Amino acid sequence: MKSALIVRHVPYEGCAGYRAPIEAAGYALDRIDVTDPAFATADLTAPDLLIVMGGPMGVYDTADHPWIPGEIAALARRLAADRPTLGICLGAQMVAAALGAAVYKGPACEIGFDAIDLTPGIASPLRHVAQVPVLHWHGDTFDLPHGTELLATTARYRQGFRRGSNLLALQFHAEMGEDERFTAWLDYLDCPMHRAGLVAAYRTHGPAAVRAGQAMIAEWLTGLGA
Template sequence: MKTALVLRHLAFENAGLIGNVLGKRGYELKNLDATRDDISAFPVNKADIVIILGGPIGVYDGEHYPFINQELKLIEKSLKIKKPMIGVCLGAQLIASALGAKVQPMGKKEIGFSSLQLTDEGQKSPLSLIGTTPVLHWHGDQFEIPEGAKRLAETGICPNQAFSYENILALQFHLEADLDYFEHWLVGHASELSQAGIDPVDLRNDAKKYQGDLRTKAEKIFNLWCEEVLKNL
């Protein structure tokens, strides 16, 4: 069976809709907890695809959270052997950093549902299927676009929302989130929401409003990406 390595930092920020798509395509998900498991011991060459998920810390926090450095090493190994990867939020920032791009705080939070503005390259990518449907944003850091990568999307708050690089897709926003379990996000990030002055009721209502359309489009996007990138695996 084909294997998808999933690196996660919080139990409720899991592979979600990406996992659903890969499971239906015959992939077994191998979940590693970046905060607990020995990442360095995993033979990344034996995985068919690597998924790096989000978390409430920064790429630059390696001194305080040493597992960040282990993740960067795993990503660097994956890059050397041209392993297909999807990075989400922190995962996308880690990939950007491993490719030599700068990652830094925005100085403000982008939390909530809003639409993307796709670049010309984005219009030619699987992300074109998202249309005007608002996606879930939940971050305070931003990445620069690595040299040689294609910038795919932006918002008014954050100019770099997605990029592709060879067989890699990096998303600042949470297209993977299964909104059937959105309450886990609201509880898990309750302190951050309170500090940012964001009402969880508003987020909950938006999640209910958009979840059907988002699920349909997100799964189509991930399926199309798989067809383009994983077709030979």
């Protein structure tokens, strides 16, 4: 089987709904946490597929998270080799940084379910999530890296880009919608009404978001190396 490695920045942000299409495409999934002492020397170029997940930290939080520069450097080596890579939220920001783009705080947090706007005239696997409310949970953004193609936006933020067929970076969370670990995300919200609204939206929109996200990832995986 082909190998796939998940880089996990926090225990409650795994590949969730994306696991099914990745395994259906013939990949044996493994994971490594950035807090694992072995992460410092892990070869992120070796796996056939690398999935870099989200987290509450920013790429600039190097004082509190000293593993960040090493991860960005390892990603840069993988991307230079054009190895298949999927970045989600913080993972997308890490990819942008590894490609030399600036990553920084945005004007406001974007938290909740909302649809994305696809870039007109560009065909991509993101067509599956068009007009489907998907989970957003971010306050950071990034400049579009040189040599990449912007795939989607919302009113505030860039939401997805790719480089060729082997790199896909997504700011939104179409993998989340049926994962019980979402309760840990809610701990970051101080407002009980906001939490209650998100729980209701998760139950309403989550399953459809996951189905759309799975179709998106399945299509992307079929085009790797094309």
